[in-house]
Amino acid sequence: MLDLARLQFAVTGSLHFLFVVLTLGLAPLVAIMQTRHAITGKPVFERMTRFWGQIYVINYALGVFTGLVMEFQFGLSWSGLTHYAGAVFGAPLAIESLVAFFLESTFLGLWIFGWNRLPKKLHLACIWLVTLTAYASAFWILVANSFLQHPAGSVQQGDHLVLTSFGALLTNPSLIMAFPHIIGASLFTGGFVIMGCSAYHLFRRTTEQEFFRRSLRTGVVWALVGTTVASGFGYAQYGILDEIQPGKLNSGVPQIALGIMILIGQGIHFTVMLCLLPLLWRDRLARLRWVQPILMIITPLPFVAAIMGWLVREIGRQPWLVYGRLRVADAMSPGLTKGMVTFSLIAFVGVLCLLAVTDYLLIARAVRRGPAHVALGAAEPAEPTPSPALVL
Amino acid sequence: MEIIWLAVFAVLLIGYFALEGFDIGVGMMLPLLSRASERAGEPGTRQRHRDRVVAAMAPFVLANEVWLVAAAGTFFGVFPSLDGTVLSGLYPLVVTLLVSWILRDAGLWFRRRLDDRGWQAFWDVVLCAASWGIALTWGAVLASIVRGLPAQPFDVLGLLYGAVVAAAFAFHGHAFVAWRLSAQSEAGSNRRRLLLSAVVAALPVAVPLVALVPSLLDHTAPSATLGVISLIALPVAPILVGAQVWVWRTFGPSRSTGAAARTPSFF
Structure with missing residues (x-):
C-alpha cells in the first residue's frame, strides 16, 4: 500500500513537472516576443507571440490539472507529514497558493481573454506578471521541497516541528543552488521546444520560413542560456549535498539518473555552444536541411533530463520524507485502505495520463498547423449586425 | 492573528462558492x-449557442477557481493539523471532487x-457532467464535515445537501448568464439578481463554516x-483584490464592442 501511495505521488509529480517545466520555459520567451512587438511594431513578433503563446497556453492546462492533485495529495495520503511538519512546510505552500498562483491564474485569464480588449500595454503587462508570479510560485514550492531535503529553520517540540527561523528556510542550502538550476532547466526546455518545432517547419519547407528562422534563433540562444545555467548550478550542488545529505548520490537509481542527466545536460550544452550557435550566423542552420530532423529528434531530451533530476532529488531522499526526521512509511494517513489508494491511483493516474496524451496531441497539431491557424487572439472579420441580447 | 487568518480562509472559501459557483452552475x-438561447431566435447552430454560453463565463473561470486553490493552501498553512485529518477523512470524496474539477477544466x-x-459535443458533455459532479460532491463534503467525518461519506444526507448546492449553483449560473449577455437596458436589474444569487450560492458553505468556527480556532498553526x-x-x-477587480472591469457586459466582440473565446 505504501508503494501504491508513493507511486501515485511520483507519477502525478512527474507529470506535473513535465508540463510546468515547459510553462516556466516558454512564459518569459513569449513575454519577450510580445515586448519586441510592442517596441518595434513588427507584425512577425505579434504572430510569434500568438503562436508560441498558444503552445504555452495549451501546455499550461495540464500543469493546472496535475497541480490540483499535488496540492491536495499531502493531506489525502500523507497526513503524517501535515501533522508532524505542517507548521513549517505549510507556510511556503500557503504563500505559494495565496500570493503567487492566485495572481498567476488571474493574470493569465486576463492575458488569454484580454486580446483585442485590453489596451496593448496593459495586455503586455499581464504576460510579464504571469511570468513573474509563475517564477514566484516555483520559488515557494522549492522552498517547501528544500525543507523536506534539509529541514532548516525548525526544531522539534513535542511530537511535531515548529518554525524557528524563516530566514533559514529561505536560505536553505538545498534551495539556493537548486532554484537557479530549475530556472536553467526550464529555459533549456522552452528553448528546445521552440527549436524543435521550428526545425520541423523549416524541414517541411512550409510557407513560414521567415517566422521559423527567427524562432529557431530564439530557441538555440535560450537553449544555450538554459544549459549553461542548469549545468553550472547543477555541479554547484555537489558540495552542498556532501554536507547536508551525504551519500545521496551513491545509491542505485539516483546514481544512474544523475549520469543520464549530466550526459544530456552537458552533451547538449557543448553541442549548442560549439555547433548550433555558430551555425546561426547568416541563418546557416535554417538552411542545413539534414540537421533539422536531428533537432526534432532531440527535442524531448530536456524533459528526460528534468525527470532524471527529480528522481535524483526525491529517490535520494528515501527512506525519509523529512530528511533525518520523518520516514515516508510513518507519514501515511492512518485509516487508508489498499482499496482507497488503488481507487485514487487509478482515478488520478488514469485521468491525468489520458489528458496528458490528449494535450500533447493538441500541441503537436497546433505546431503542425502553424502560425496561420492560431485561435489565441484571433479576430474574425466584422459581422454585419451585432447579435441581440439573450432573453431567458 | 488567529482571527485574521480564520477570516481569510473563510473569505476565500465563501468567495469560491460565490464566484466559481456560477461557472459550475453554467456548466451544469x-x-x-x-x-x-436557441429558442430566443438567435441565429447559429446548436454548437454556436453552447459556445456563446461558455464564452460568457470563460474569462472568469481562471480567476474564480483559483479561490479554492488559495483556500486549500491557506487551510494547509493555517490549520496544518486539521489538513491531513480532514482531507484523508474525506478520502473518496476529495478524490471525486478533484477528478470532477479536472474533467470540468x-x-x-x-x-x-x-x-x-x-469532439466539441464530447467535451461539452464532460463539462456538464463534471460540473454536476463538483456541485454534488461539495454537498457531500460539507455534510460530512459538519457531522464530524463519518466513516461512510456517500449517504442520503450528503446527496440531499449536494442537491441544495447544485440548485444554488444552477440559480447562480442562470443569473450570471443573464447578466453577462444582457442588453444595456436590463443591466441594473440583472446585476442585482446576480448579487442575490451570489449570496444564495455562498450560503451552503457559509452556514457550516460559522458552526465550525470554534473547532477551527482550536487548531490554528x-x-x-x-x-x-x-x-x-x-x-x-x-494586489490580489486589485487583480480580481480588474477581471470584472475588463469583462463586464457592456464592454464587448469592436474587435473584442469579434475575438472568438479561447474556451
Whole structure:
C-alpha cells in the first residue's frame, strides 16, 4: 500500500513537472516576443507571440490539472507529514497558493481573454506578471521541497516541528543552488521546444520560413542560456549535498539518473555552444536541411533530463520524507485502505495520463498547423449586425 | 492573528462558492441555457449557442477557481493539523471532487481546440457532467464535515445537501448568464439578481463554516508560522483584490464592442 501511495505521488509529480517545466520555459520567451512587438511594431513578433503563446497556453492546462492533485495529495495520503511538519512546510505552500498562483491564474485569464480588449500595454503587462508570479510560485514550492531535503529553520517540540527561523528556510542550502538550476532547466526546455518545432517547419519547407528562422534563433540562444545555467548550478550542488545529505548520490537509481542527466545536460550544452550557435550566423542552420530532423529528434531530451533530476532529488531522499526526521512509511494517513489508494491511483493516474496524451496531441497539431491557424487572439472579420441580447 | 487568518480562509472559501459557483452552475445548465438561447431566435447552430454560453463565463473561470486553490493552501498553512485529518477523512470524496474539477477544466480547455462537431459535443458533455459532479460532491463534503467525518461519506444526507448546492449553483449560473449577455437596458436589474444569487450560492458553505468556527480556532498553526505567512501574504492582499477587480472591469457586459466582440473565446 505504501508503494501504491508513493507511486501515485511520483507519477502525478512527474507529470506535473513535465508540463510546468515547459510553462516556466516558454512564459518569459513569449513575454519577450510580445515586448519586441510592442517596441518595434513588427507584425512577425505579434504572430510569434500568438503562436508560441498558444503552445504555452495549451501546455499550461495540464500543469493546472496535475497541480490540483499535488496540492491536495499531502493531506489525502500523507497526513503524517501535515501533522508532524505542517507548521513549517505549510507556510511556503500557503504563500505559494495565496500570493503567487492566485495572481498567476488571474493574470493569465486576463492575458488569454484580454486580446483585442485590453489596451496593448496593459495586455503586455499581464504576460510579464504571469511570468513573474509563475517564477514566484516555483520559488515557494522549492522552498517547501528544500525543507523536506534539509529541514532548516525548525526544531522539534513535542511530537511535531515548529518554525524557528524563516530566514533559514529561505536560505536553505538545498534551495539556493537548486532554484537557479530549475530556472536553467526550464529555459533549456522552452528553448528546445521552440527549436524543435521550428526545425520541423523549416524541414517541411512550409510557407513560414521567415517566422521559423527567427524562432529557431530564439530557441538555440535560450537553449544555450538554459544549459549553461542548469549545468553550472547543477555541479554547484555537489558540495552542498556532501554536507547536508551525504551519500545521496551513491545509491542505485539516483546514481544512474544523475549520469543520464549530466550526459544530456552537458552533451547538449557543448553541442549548442560549439555547433548550433555558430551555425546561426547568416541563418546557416535554417538552411542545413539534414540537421533539422536531428533537432526534432532531440527535442524531448530536456524533459528526460528534468525527470532524471527529480528522481535524483526525491529517490535520494528515501527512506525519509523529512530528511533525518520523518520516514515516508510513518507519514501515511492512518485509516487508508489498499482499496482507497488503488481507487485514487487509478482515478488520478488514469485521468491525468489520458489528458496528458490528449494535450500533447493538441500541441503537436497546433505546431503542425502553424502560425496561420492560431485561435489565441484571433479576430474574425466584422459581422454585419451585432447579435441581440439573450432573453431567458 | 488567529482571527485574521480564520477570516481569510473563510473569505476565500465563501468567495469560491460565490464566484466559481456560477461557472459550475453554467456548466451544469449548459444544455438548458444554450437551448434557451436557441429558442430566443438567435441565429447559429446548436454548437454556436453552447459556445456563446461558455464564452460568457470563460474569462472568469481562471480567476474564480483559483479561490479554492488559495483556500486549500491557506487551510494547509493555517490549520496544518486539521489538513491531513480532514482531507484523508474525506478520502473518496476529495478524490471525486478533484477528478470532477479536472474533467470540468479539461472540457473548457479542450472543447475548442479542434474544429470537429463530435469532439466539441464530447467535451461539452464532460463539462456538464463534471460540473454536476463538483456541485454534488461539495454537498457531500460539507455534510460530512459538519457531522464530524463519518466513516461512510456517500449517504442520503450528503446527496440531499449536494442537491441544495447544485440548485444554488444552477440559480447562480442562470443569473450570471443573464447578466453577462444582457442588453444595456436590463443591466441594473440583472446585476442585482446576480448579487442575490451570489449570496444564495455562498450560503451552503457559509452556514457550516460559522458552526465550525470554534473547532477551527482550536487548531490554528503556532503564531510564528502565522506571522511568516502574514509577513509575505498580507502586503500583497491589495494586489490580489486589485487583480480580481480588474477581471470584472475588463469583462463586464457592456464592454464587448469592436474587435473584442469579434475575438472568438479561447474556451
